[in-house]
Amino acid sequence: MSPPDSSLVEGLKEPLQVLAPDGTRTANELLDPHLGDIDETVLTDLFIDMSIVRRIDTEAVALQRQGELGLWPPLLGQEGAQIGLARAINDDDFIFSSYREQALAWCRGVEPAEMLSVWRGTTFSGWDPHRRHMTTPQIIIGAQALHAAGYAMAITGAGGSEIAIACFGDGATSQGDLNEGLVFASAFNAPVVFFCQNNQYAISEPVAVQSRVPLALRPTGFGIPSLRVDGNDVLAVRAATRIAADRARSGGGPTFIEAVTYRMGPHTTSDDPTRYRDQAELEHWAARCPIARVESHLESTGAPIESIRAEARIRSDAVAKDLRAAITTMTPPPAHTLFEQVYASEHAPLRRQRREAELLEASLAPEGS
Template sequence: MSHPLFTEWAAPIGTPELRAMYSDLLVSRRIDAEATALQRQGELGLWAPMLGQEAAQVGSARALRGDDFVFSSYREHAVAYCRGVDPTQMLRFWRGSTHSGWNPLEFRMTTPAIIVGAQGLHATGYAMGINLDGSDSATIAYFGDGATSQGDISEAFGFAASFEAPVVFFCQNNQWAISEPVRLQSRQSIADRGRGFGIHSLRVDGNDVLAVYAVTKYALQRAREGSGPTLIEAVTYRMGPHTTSDDPTRYRSAAEDDEWKAKDPVDRVRRLLEREDAIDDTLLAEAGAEADRVAAALRKGCLGTVEPLPLTLFDDIYAEPHTLIDEERQRFAHYLDGFTENAS
């Protein structure tokens, strides 16, 4: 279906690009499944599954330029994959093997933000800095529908609107903020919240990878040309639990799950490729092989992780030596020595 405004923004996506997106979706889903399995086997402390949200993430991530900066929540595994992050690095955070997981400057993407909504402020501040630098890059802040009930997001909206910051607020409305349905959080659409701050706001089918790509590309261009922030509400669904410590069967029905499974974003792209006679055994074999390769490397990297020594907890806190950190390191070392003395 064509759209008078957004169809042109999806024009760069021809058959080769759509086939590549299909591969991205399959590999991202496999990363998620493998990480979930590793958590169930006791190799990760926790994992936040993204099953069902792949199109929202892949479509938006592929719309970004290399110099744009991504500010993520804790569920953007497909975005990280599209930005070139080694999946093993994604897991180190959840295994407790690192403070963060990867170098944000290398991939132009922050590591998972556990404080709900905080990344909205970070993205806005960075975007205001972009304006001061006179650059034409942009930032994008990912968050869920639940985060829109946090004060940090409202504050970010206010600053971004007032200072016309080149930021795209990307809300993945997956219908559930843990056990609370979105209808309980907001009587109006999430997009309406942005309009209340004077932010250009849009709703998009978050399970349509091409629609997400087009809308994100459009929003990024608005940011680059000085038209200020945009809020995108990508309407999607979290097929799995909020995290691996959650049991979604306690608060939502199987009928609701079945309704959304019929809108599976990966299946939709496959059906489109079939309709365009653009899917073949070669694509399926190559995408499947890549998913297998990534999953095997992810598992090997996770199990082969060298756990850090306790005192490395104080490394990489400040760029320069700091007396407070030195004091805390000494006190913690003394505490650890107490265990050695007791053991002897």
């Protein structure tokens, strides 16, 4: 049996990197041509974006611990991967997300109340995906890859210029849905980017147990090229995304990006990560913080780092205040909304179910009400 074609993978031995953990900018022949616009302003914006997203995550975890949210999937440590992706694509490109892409939601203009509502249980989705060009949280692992591939195929059929992006974790690469998505995307040369945030754990299962080879090798079996990058390097992710997006727009078909990162917090707030990883591992990855390396790089260039930090704090505080204010406005929706937006158009079985629910609700009402 022939091994997968490793020639289709860039960064196989070591993930491609532009910013080292200490903030040093290093040359990269493949990525540098796609970073020509990087200046102090862009770096500052990326730093502030990541700082705000980290604060959103911190506040949401606190709200869950206080009983205000039923659950929350932390993204702590993955800010560089998500912001690098979000700030490298067009506004009309459609993102098919999993349940940990709050940074992408932030960049797409999702309001705090929209972001928290599904985790508080006051909505069935969260926001209007057509307005945000981003799907709401997908809980079924890997299912969004099929949605993205199908949407991308439809784009080609309609002659559109946008692309689709499927976001998922390392665990999804072991799921059938993702592999089926890769099959269709490859067979139909669909304009889709498969974006894998390899955060080292599928819940509590380490990636080494899931795969004996780097995940970036898996799509090569379908003829899809891969870019394996340092997911804690926001510039490397930004450049890789641009390469993949340009390829998709120009008719080159799908690309797979493996962003090697780390989930610093629990899988969700119901998880206890101390049961499957140790402090030394956390410290190893903490030293590779995506926010700290941009901060260090800005400081080394002579940027006004104190004012940049102050701006990040001010804006993060404002978002945190909005999150907490949003909680007070969330109330359970009327029961009949369960039947809304289930299908594109209502049909007889749905009407029957709606009527049965109305009769049940009426039978439970106190007499005389």
